[in-house]
Amino acid sequence: MQVIEAHVRGAVQQGGIRCGEVEVTTDDAKAPVVLAYFSQSEDNDFDLQAIVRNEADTKTDWFDNNMHQAFxxxxxxxxxxxxxKTDWGARESFKVQVLSSGRVREELARLLEQTE
Incomplete structure (x- = not known):
């Protein structure tokens, strides 16, 4: 899965952890747009906590309701x-691509440091 574009949407709780939510457009036909959740790590970087695919049809679910099973x-x-088994190299590559896209790394740092 290669990243085409990414942008920070905001801060959310994901699995009880404060995370930055990043919308990612990919080249994967099975997951063209995903939400990636990043938390601050102990080494002043970011940990990829989760990746979520939205299965809802945006024409009928235009209000971005993430409370149902479409995610x-x-x-x-x-x-x-x-x-x-997990291909850790591919996972790390995806993480680096997202964080390197535009100003994602800077926006996550600003967003998540405000919450501490």
Missing amino acids: EDITISAFRNINM
């Missing part, structure tokens, strides 16, 4: 290799 967590399946 599918693909954190594990997105980077699973043929041995059904």
Whole structure:
């Protein structure tokens, strides 16, 4: 999954952790747009907490209702290799691509440092 474009949408709670929500456009036909959730890490970088795909049709679900089953967590399946194990290299590559897109890294830093 290669990143085409990414932008920060805001701060949210994801699994009890304060995260920055990043909308990511990818080249993957199965997940053309995903939401990636990043938290601050101990080494002054960011940890990729989750990746979620929206299965809702934007024509009928235009109000971005994330309270229903249209949102599918693909954190594990997105980077699973043929041995059904996580391909950590691909996951790290995706993380770096997202953080390097536009001003994502700077916006996440500003957004998440305000909450501490």
